Amino acid sequence: MTFIQDQLADNHCFGCSPDNPHGHHIKSTWDGERSICHFSPKPWHCAGSPHYVYGGLIASLIDCHSVCTAIAEAYQREGRAIGEGETIFYVTGSLNISYLKATPIAGPLVLEARLSEAGRRKSVVLCTLSVNGELCAKAELVAIRVPASWGEA
Numbered sequence: 453m454t455f456i457q458d459q460l461a462d463n464h465c466f467g468c469s470p471d472n473p474h475g476h477h478i479k480s481t482w483d484g485e486r487s488i489c490h491f492s493p494k495p496w497h498c499a500g501s502p503h504y505v506y507g508g509l510i511a512s513l514i515d516c517h518s519v520c521t522a523i524a525e526a527y528q529r530e531g532r533a534i535g536e537g538e539t540i541f542y543v544t545g546s547l548n549i550s551y552l553k554a555t556p557i558a559g560p561l562v563l564e565a566r567l568s569e570a571g572r573r574k575s576v577v578l579c580t581l582s583v584n585g586e587l588c589a590k591a592e593l594v595a596i597r598v599p600a601s602w603g604e605a
């Protein structure tokens with residue numbers, strides 16, 4: 453299986469870089485229309501209750517999966533394979549999450565994202581997070597395209 457994150461170079465992201473030893477290492481597939489990510493939380497990812505997932509982790513997973521989806525779609529729109537040629541990089545402009553149900557820590561968490569808007573610099577990504585087919589959270593993320601130099605100090 454090919455994952456978006458494994459096709460991107462020079463990515464140090466806490467949520468999605470394969471090379472960040474302390475990160476979440478999320479893996480997303482893209483089928484040209486929607487992206488899927490499976491994530492199994494660890495016991496320490498719990499909220500106040502040990503049975504449910506911490507909302508900040510949920511936000512982090514949705515953030516990275518959605519931005520990676522925006523990046524994948526942008527490469528596709530330019531007729532390029534993901535990671536091919538000049539780097540396409542997006543950052544999170546805004547992230548709006550509704551936590552609909554407590555998310556069982558037993559997981560696995562299934563994230564699904566698709567674009568509702570794809571402009572020159574701005575993409576809007578809709579993302580859901582479900583466990584066992586039950587919708588636990590939904591989100592809208594605005595991703596803004598920035599030059600690869602954006603991350604330079």
Ligand SMILES: CCCCC/C=C\C/C=C\C/C=C\C/C=C\CCCC(=O)SCCNC(=O)CCNC(=O)[C@H](O)C(C)(C)COP(=O)(O)OP(=O)(O)OC[C@H]1O[C@@H](n2cnc3c(N)ncnc32)[C@H](O)[C@@H]1OP(=O)(O)O
Nearest residue numbers: 460461462463516519541543544545546574594596600603
């Ligand atoms: C970090 C390393 C960088 C190196 C890159 C190299 C390689 C990377 C390779 C791979 C990367 C792979 C994966 C990455 C995956 C995940 C990354 C994690 C995501 C993050 O963790 S990332 C950190 C959190 N993120 C920030 O740290 C952003 C801080 N912020 C800014 O840097 C600016 O604020 C910016 C750039 C967002 C906008 O600034 P700007 O001046 O360019 O914006 P401008 O006014 O031109 O607006 C243009 C259009 O965006 C709309 N717009 C603007 N801001 C909006 C907002 N907040 N909400 C809704 N819409 C917004 C306007 O409404 C307009 O839309 P319209 O055209 O429709 O009118």
